[in-house]
Amino acid sequence: MPITVGVVQETFPGERRVALAPSALATLKKAALDLLVQNGAGLAAGFADDAYAEAGAVLLAARDEVFARADIIVQVRALGANPDRWSNDLALMREDQTLIALLEPLAAPDPVRAAAERRINAFALELIPRTTRAQAMDVLSSQANLAGYKAVLLAAEALPKIFPMMMTAAGTITPARVFVIGAGVAGLQAIATARRLGAVTSAYDVRPAVREQVESLGARFVELPLQTHDAQDTSGYARPMDQDFYRRQAELLGELIAEQDVVITTAAVPGQRAPVLITRPMVERMAPGSVIVDLAAERGGNCELTRPGQTLCHKGVQIIGPLNLPATVPVHASQLFARNVAAFILNLVRNGRIQTDADDQIIRETLVAHRGQIVHPRVRQALGL
Structure with a gap:
């Protein structure tokens, strides 16, 4: 079965961006990935549900249904980057599910510990290295x-x-x-x-x-x-x-x-x-x-x-x-963020499987929780491990 990527509406107060804009879906569909989008996920950023449907996504009314059916959840803000509401989404996630988002793992590492305890595989986009190969995935630069x-x-x-x-x-x-x-x-x-x-x-x-x-x-x-x-x-x-x-x-x-x-x-x-x-x-x-x-x-x-x-x-x-100035220009912020995320997903999913290859610098430096363990050295240090 193809890997399924789920996009949900952001819950951080004032966050108007969406993790994947309709314009980024074509490259993911071409890579044989299925897309699930919560109804209204892109409205605050100026993207109607019809635009996602036309791009090949399946629209789902319930947030929990997206979490239940997706192999990969992509968000703008999750865990420590959504300090008041991260636990609500984590409760919807299941073992071995993959989360890709801004996570604030160094400043707020405790939610990463909670994700590891639920055996979630979590990737922190703010830890993408500043290398030539990673430029297309660098969300910090595009939003800055x-x-x-x-x-x-x-x-x-x-x-x-x-x-x-x-x-x-x-x-x-x-x-x-x-x-x-x-x-x-x-x-x-x-x-x-x-x-x-x-x-x-x-x-x-x-x-x-x-x-x-x-x-x-x-x-x-x-x-x-x-x-x-x-x-x-x-x-x-x-x-x-x-x-x-x-x-x-x-x-x-x-x-x-x-x-x-x-x-x-x-x-x-x-x-x-x-x-x-x-x-x-x-x-x-x-x-x-x-x-x-x-x-x-x-x-x-x-x-x-x-x-x-x-x-x-x-x-x-x-x-x-x-x-959160990028959220004040959510159309272009979301389009840029989505291109970064799509490039990251295409590097992560190969031959129909989600790779966690430690030999890949981008994967190694962004993976913070994997198979029940906190695996990133700087996050472990922040937690005193």
Whole structure:
């Protein structure tokens, strides 16, 4: 019998994405996979049930029926990434069923333990390695792109100025100054978007290697006199630094930030609290009307004053701590996420069977629970095993 993939409606509050968009189903059908979709699973993302039916999926009215019939369940958020409701779905799963989703296994490992106890085979999409072969499956990058774009729009809306220079009969308006901290995927997209809107843009990253990418987008790369030769790990992510480094970095960044109209922060370390890069005194040096958009709000924030999910004003400076920005553009976010997930499934299912081959780096680094055991070393460490 062919492998069956099930798609259900997301239950995380405010989550409008869907794990598989209709446009991604053709490649899975071509690989002889059957598709089950819960009625209404894609409505919040703008995809009608008819679109799934036309793409070859079978529509089911009941969520529990999708869980009962599918060999593989794909979701945007499950287990630790859906902290209040993950247990409801886990109760619907059966032994040897496969779960593919964002799981937050490092920050919230206890639900992974519960999945292992039910003998669920769970794959955490946020652990996909940063390799050439895995690029097509990298959900963090595809979604961070959209977050970087939306961050600039939020800033432009909140700033009591316009971004571009404008020459008028009443005089010339000077362009806004935008400073992006962190030149990963989100940061680079924020730079590109701010430049398209006409802002004078600069950026800083602890990894000197990203200078060329920043400058290729027309922004100025800011160098600080700090020792950063080991600031990048083997996966391409920023490595956590010690407190002395962050203290010295804050001192040097303070001068720069005081001159900016907009600061967008994107610095995050997977599975850990985001480093605090902007302190209260630094905020207080900014001009009234300035804006900080903290894309690390979900990890506690890069700004000392950030409140996740809130916008607050401190001495005239607006500090925006958005959560789940990709879900605010669910059509494209879902399409990109779906392409990543489809590529992951096609790598996982071969010759009509679900592979858990430890020789495959992508499978090895994303598999967190298998046959009753927690198998990922970093998740085991997080659980003290």
